[in-house]
Each structure stands twice: as structure tokens, then as C-alpha cells.
Amino acid sequence: MKTNINKYIIPIICSVILAISVSSCKKDNYYKDGGTVNPKFNGTVLQYLQSNPKFDTIAQIVKLAGMEDVFSKEDITFFAPTDEVIRRSIGLVNSNLPYVGDGINQALFQLNKDTIKTLDEIPQAIWKKYLTRYIMKGKYLLKDFPQLDFNLRPQYPGGYYYGYNGTDLDAIGVVYNDVQNSSNNTTTTIKYAGYRQLCIASVTDPSNPSNFFGGSAPVASSDIQPTNGVVHVLAVFSSSGLTYGSAQNQMRIDESMMDTFGMSFEFFQEVLLNR
Numbered sequence: 001m002k003t004n005i006n007k008y009i010i011p012i013i014c015s016v017i018l019a020i021s022v023s024s025c026k027k028d029n030y031y032k033d034g035g036t037v038n039p040k041f042n043g044t045v046l047q048y049l050q051s052n053p054k055f056d057t058i059a060q061i062v063k064l065a066g067m068e069d070v071f072s073k074e075d076i077t078f079f080a081p082t083d084e085v086i087r088r089s090i091g092l093v094n095s096n097l098p099y100v101g102d103g104i105n106q107a108l109f110q111l112n113k114d115t116i117k118t119l120d121e122i123p124q125a126i127w128k129k130y131l132t133r134y135i136m137k138g139k140y141l142l143k144d145f146p147q148l149d150f151n152l153r154p155q156y157p158g159g160y161y162y163g164y165n166g167t168d169l170d171a172i173g174v175v176y177n178d179v180q181n182s183s184n185n186t187t188t189t190i191k192y193a194g195y196r197q198l199c200i201a202s203v204t205d206p207s208n209p210s211n212f213f214g215g216s217a218p219v220a221s222s223d224i225q226p227t228n229g230v231v232h233v234l235a236v237f238s239s240s241g242l243t244y245g246s247a248q249n250q251m252r253i254d255e256s257m258m259d260t261f262g263m264s265f266e267f268f269q270e271v272l273l274n275r
Contacts, residue, residue: 046071133262135164148173
């Protein structure tokens with residue numbers, strides 16, 4: 001069955017407009033009490049992905065990877081990339097738009113090879129290998145992860161966890177952001193009093209697990225709870241240069257990688273070699 005990817009290969013201008021719209025109303029919404037959000041979802045992790053337009057393509061990749069039972073029957077924690085990650089990874093042909101022209105299709109075009117038109121042109125084994133990098137066995141809420149401070153790593157290093165396949169190692173922690181209060185022309189910083197935000201990074205060198213600079217992905221929405229697991233939705237990089245969470249107070253996250261840490265250069269190379 002062919003799975004069309006045209007729906008997420010759309011001009012990036014739409015993403016930019018959305019980012020501007022969100023940014024313009026972000027401050028106002030911050031001060032509005034919208035009530036308590038129910039984190040529970042009456043369905044499986046797979047059904048949650050299928051029910052949310054942000055994850056249409058991710059839900060299709062779950063099936064292409066042959067992992068429906070994992071997402072429907074096993075207890076898992078899924079750090080969910082949005083469809084935008086797949087769109088950027090595969091990319092467009094001959095595009096001069098930022099973060100789009102560097103995708104797999106651009107490289108295939110330059111090599112005079114057939115570009116990818118449907119998701120099932122990428123082998124099941126590749127989809128499964130890289131999708132599992134976003135999965136942990138068991139249910140982990142934000143409160144289950146230790147504190148992470150990028151400036152004080154010896155004291156607050158976060159934690160290290162193996163992914164679903166038992167070989168990929170991830171660094172995961174909760175960033176406690178600061179709060180700044182201004183009064184009488186004086187600004188006071190209250191350490192760790194701000195909002196808390198999950199970050200995850202792929203550890204490429206297990207012998208030196210603390211060295212994951214540049215690969216951290218912040219979570220935009222945490223603790224979504226389907227019946228068989230937990231979903232943490234990864235933040236999507238905005239071309240406006242917006243940084244998330246720890247970037248403001250501790251270190252600047254490498255935004256070109258932060259929402260593609262599971263499907264980065266290695267995924268790119270493996271797909272190219274398969275064509």
C-alpha cells in the first residue's frame with residue numbers, strides 16, 4: 001500500500017505563519033487560567049496518534065515499522081516527534097527554503113536517483129530501527145525523571161535510560177527553569193522556581209554519556225496518558241530562533257537537531273545507501 005507524503009511536504013511558509021500566530025498570542029494565553037487539562041486519553045498510544053492530526057504520518061510509520069502491537073498492547077513511554085520531523089528529514093527537491101532543502105530527497109536529486117514519493121519506499125527495518133529510539137519500555141511521567149541543569153551537570157545530571165531495543169542510550173532529565181521578578185528597577189532571579197520541562201538527548205558515546213551537547217530535544221507537552229503508556233510530545237524548532245526551556249537560562253540547544261535526534265544524520269545516510 002502506498003502512503004502518500006505530499007500532505008506534509010507543504011511550503012514552510014505555513015509553518016512560519018503558524019509560529020508567528022502562536023508567538024503573538026503566547027504571552028496573553030500564559031496569563032489566562034484555562035483550568036486543569038485532563039491528561040488521560042481513553043485509547044491506546046497508537047489510537048492517540050491516529051486521533052491527532054500532528055501525528056498522522058507518525059501513526060503510519062508505526063504500521064510500516066510493524067510495531068502496531070507495541071503501541072497498542074505494551075506499556076511504553078513515547079517521546080513523540082511530530083509529522084514535521086519526517087517532513088524535514090525527507091525534504092523537498094530543489095528547495096531554497098530553510099531546513100527543507102537539506103532533506104534526503106534533495107541529496108537523491110543531486111545524485112540523479114529517484115526521490116522518495118511514498119513512505120513505504122523506506123524499508124521496514126529502517127523505520128523500526130529509528131522509531132525505537134523514541135520509545136522506552138514502561139510508563140514514565142515527568143515526575144519520574146531526575147533534575148537536569150546544563151550548567152551544573154555534576155550536581156544535576158538527569159538520568160540515563162536505554163531505549164526500547166536495549167542498546168540505544170538516552171539522557172533524560174527535567175529542567176527547572178528560573179523565574180525573574182522585577183520591582184523598583186531591580187530584577188531578582190529565583191533559581192529553579194519556574195516551569196519544569198523534560199529534555200531528551202541521544203547518547204552517541206556510552207563511554208562518555210555526559211557528552212550530548214547539541215542533541216537535546218525539549219518536550220512541548222508532557223504526561224499525556226493513553227491506556228497503555230505515556231506520550232511526551234517533542235517541541236518543533238521554529239525558524240524564528242525561539243529556544244525552549246533550558247536554552248534561556250542555561251545553554252542554547254542546537255535547534256537544527258533538537259526535534260530530529262532520533263532521525264538525524266545516521267538515518268539520512270542509511271536511507272541514501274538503500275536507494
